[in-house]
Amino acid sequence: xxxxxxxxxxxxxxxxxxxxxxxxxxxxxxxxxxxxxxxxxxxxxxxxxxxxxxxxxxxxxxxxxxxxxxxxxxxxxxxxxxxxxxxxxxxxxxxxxxxxxxxxxxxxxxxxxxxxxxxxxxxxxxxxxxxxxxxxxxxxxxxxxxxxxxxxxxxxxxxxxxxxxxxxxxxxxxxxxxxxxxxxxxxxxxxxxxxxxxxxxxxxxxxxxxxxxxxxxxxxxxxxxxxxxxxxxxxxxxxxxxxxxxxxxxxxxxxxxxxxxxxxxxxxxxxxxxxxxxxxxxxxxxxxxxxxxxxxxxxxxxxxxxxxxxxxxxxxxxxxxxxxxxxxxxxxxxxxxxxxxxxxxxxxxxxxxxxxxxxxxxxxxxxxxxxxxxxxxxxxxxxxxxxxxxxxxxxxxxxxxxxx
Numbered sequence: 109x110x111x112x113x114x115x116x117x118x119x120x121x122x123x124x125x126x127x128x129x130x131x132x133x134x135x136x137x138x139x140x141x142x143x144x145x146x147x148x149x150x151x152x153x154x155x156x157x158x159x160x161x162x163x164x165x166x167x168x169x170x171x172x173x174x175x176x177x178x179x180x181x182x183x184x185x186x187x188x189x190x191x192x193x194x195x196x197x198x199x200x201x202x203x204x205x206x207x208x209x210x211x212x213x214x215x216x217x218x219x220x221x222x223x224x225x226x227x228x229x230x231x232x233x234x235x236x237x238x239x240x241x242x243x244x245x246x247x248x249x250x251x252x253x254x255x256x257x258x259x260x261x262x263x264x265x266x267x268x269x270x271x272x273x274x275x276x277x278x279x280x281x282x283x284x285x286x287x288x289x290x291x292x293x294x295x296x297x298x299x300x301x302x303x304x305x306x307x308x309x310x311x312x313x314x315x316x317x318x319x320x321x322x323x324x325x326x327x328x329x330x331x332x333x334x335x336x337x338x339x340x341x342x343x344x345x346x347x348x349x350x351x352x353x354x355x356x357x358x359x360x361x362x363x364x365x366x367x368x369x370x371x372x373x374x375x376x377x378x379x380x381x382x383x384x385x386x387x388x389x390x391x392x393x394x395x396x397x398x399x400x401x402x403x404x405x406x407x408x409x410x411x412x413x414x415x416x417x418x419x420x421x422x423x424x425x426x427x428x429x430x431x432x433x434x435x436x437x438x439x440x441x442x443x444x445x446x447x448x449x450x451x452x453x454x455x456x457x458x459x460x461x462x463x464x465x466x467x468x469x470x471x472x473x474x475x476x477x478x479x480x481x482x483x484x485x486x487x488x489x490x491x492x493x494x495x496x497x498x499x500x501x502x503x504x505x506x507x508x509x510x511x512x
Contacts, residue, residue, distance in 0.1 A: 111138025112472040116299070119201045120144060120182065121210040121217075123151040125255070125281055126315065127239050128178040129288025130295065131209050135181035136465050136474040142201060142490055143179065143481065147186040147512035150483040151175060163456050168482050179480035180452055180462055185491075186484035186512040193510045195220050200495050203230050207295055211239040214249045224310045234308040235298040237291055243314035253315045255281035262319025267326055270341045287318045348394035348401065349373075352431060353409040360414050362405075363427040367391060372424045377408040454479040484512045 116139040120131040128143075128151070135141040145151055157172035188194040199222070202208060208227070210217060217223045224236045238244060241253010259265050259277045269276035294311045302308060320327065325346060326337050337345055342361075344350035349370075352359050364370050367383075367390055374383040382388050382404065387397045394401055409417065414430055421428045430436070437443060448466075451459040460479045467474055491497045491511070505511040 109475065110472050111475060112469060113137040113139040116140070116206045117204055118142065118207040118209065119198070119205045121198075121208065121212070121222075122239060123211065124153055125178060125284035126287040126291065127209050127211040127237075128153075129285055130237070130239075130291035131182065132178050132180060133288065133292040133465065133467075134207070134295065136467070136476070137469075138472070138475060139207070141182040142205075142486075142494075143182045143184045144189070144198060144201075145184055145186050145483055147188055147484070147509065150184070150186065151179070153178070154483065161460060163454060163458055171480065171482075176460065176462065176480045180476065181478055182481055183486035183490060184481035184484055185487045187487075188510050189220055189222075191508075191510050193505065193508065195222060197491075197495070197505070197511070198222060199227065199230055201490075202227050202234060204494065205231065205234060206299065207235045207237065209237045209239070209291070209295075213252060214240055214244055228308065228310075232307055233302060235295055235302065235311065236308065237295055237311040237313065239287060239291055239313045239315075241315050243317060244312045248316070255284045255315070258283045258315045258319050262316050263323055263327075264319060267323075267337055267339060269339045271339050273339070275339070283315050283319050286322050287313060287315050290318050290321075343398070343402075346395065347391060348398050349405055351402075353406055355409055355412060355414040355417060357413040359431040360409060360417050361429045361431060362409070362421075363429070365427065369426050370394070373421065373426050376420045376424060376426070377405070379404070379408055450476045452476050452479040455482050455485055487511050 113134060116134065118131055118134055118139050118141040120127065120141050120143045122128055122131065123145070131141050131143070143151075153175040154171045156174040157170075159173045160170035161173055161176055162170040187197055189198065202222075210222075215223070218226065221227075224238070228234060228236070240249070241258065242248040242251050256277050259268075259282070260275070262283070264283070265275040265277055268278060291311070291313050294313060298309050298311060323330075329335075329337050329345060340351075342352040347365060349362050349364050352361055362373070364373055370388070370391075371380075371383040374380050382401070386393065388394050388401050418428055418430065432440070438449060443449075448464045450462050450464045452462050454460055462476065462479070464476070465474050488502065491502050491505070497505075502511075
């Protein structure tokens with residue numbers, strides 16, 4: 109089967125989430141991704157559990173579900189990067205690669221002569237993506253960055269939570285995920301540019317930059333007014349009503365995006381006079397008079413069960429939805445129809461569930477051919493088939509514990 113990136117080779121020196129998220133996207137699109145890990149330890153997320161995914165056999169301990177969320181379709185080679193012989197193996201990989209992804213601290217790879225300035229002479233066509241907390245330059249460049257602290261420093265936590273409560277982080281490491289998405293986009297753009305320039309380039313991606321860029325309408329709200337947006341819980345700063353409401357038996361997300369939808373809602377809720385009221389007739393007025401309107405709507409929505417509201421509102425094309433648990437999500441008929449859960453085989457041939465990519469390409473569909481690799485699972489294969497090392501050289505690397 110033809111894949112979109114079947115001719116692309118990636119050396120992945122990243123770990124945790126942001127970098128591996130980008131490289132997994134490339135792997136799903138068909139790129140050959142070589143994940144370089146530390147011998148005997150590997151990526152930290154291999155042990156970020158419980159829960160762990162247990163296998164029936166194999167000489168490695170169970171790996172965390174966290175690790176499996178972001179490392180499918182990759183090959184693992186375990187290299188001691190602190191040793192010169194290990195650095196040479198990585199350089200040999202780089203000479204054959206199209207892309208390198210790394211998330212070391214700024215300057216962290218220079219001591220191994222694996223920074224961009226050192227390796228671009230080995231492969232001028234290399235697209236080299238550096239992911240850091242704060243970027244390659246600036247007064248904070250030296251600092252390590254982690255998703256939760258970036259959600260705080262980048263303003264997201266100031267927007268998240270109840271008005272009278274503590275600032276809250278999002279329940280998923282969204283800055284890491286978004287950084288992976290931006291990194292993958294940048295890599296694909298650099299690969300396209302290479303067709304014109306015949307040269308690679310250095311990509312500088314910072315978690316903090318990503319967080320600020322994705323403040324979206326809230327960021328623009330501040331730039332337009334110079335006023336800090338306030339936490340609104342599940343309410344929307346620019347659209348009303350657009351939030352959760354308590355129903356007779358649970359919760360409902362009401363997502364009314366225009367005045368016509370509000371009129372239809374009021375008809376279903378048996379309060380058409382609200383749509384005619386000058387205080388609420390337009391979204392701008394509903395935002396201004398939010399505190400008066402929401403209690404009126406809350407009383408109406410509490411009068412029926414969630415399913416009743418969904419059936420009635422969907423019948424007149426008013427956007428709404430239930431607040432689902434993950435059990436409900438993965439049993440959702442639409443999620444099942446879209447095949448958002450795939451099964452991939454591990455080294456032992458056991459099938460492991462994985463959450464599919466949302467990308468659907470008609471001519472070059474994404475592939476799910478292997479689960480996340482065991483640590484060093486492909487070391488011998490990479491040295492033999494990709495790098496064409498002699499058996500004597502391979503034996504010495506294993507004997508000297510440069511490779512595991």
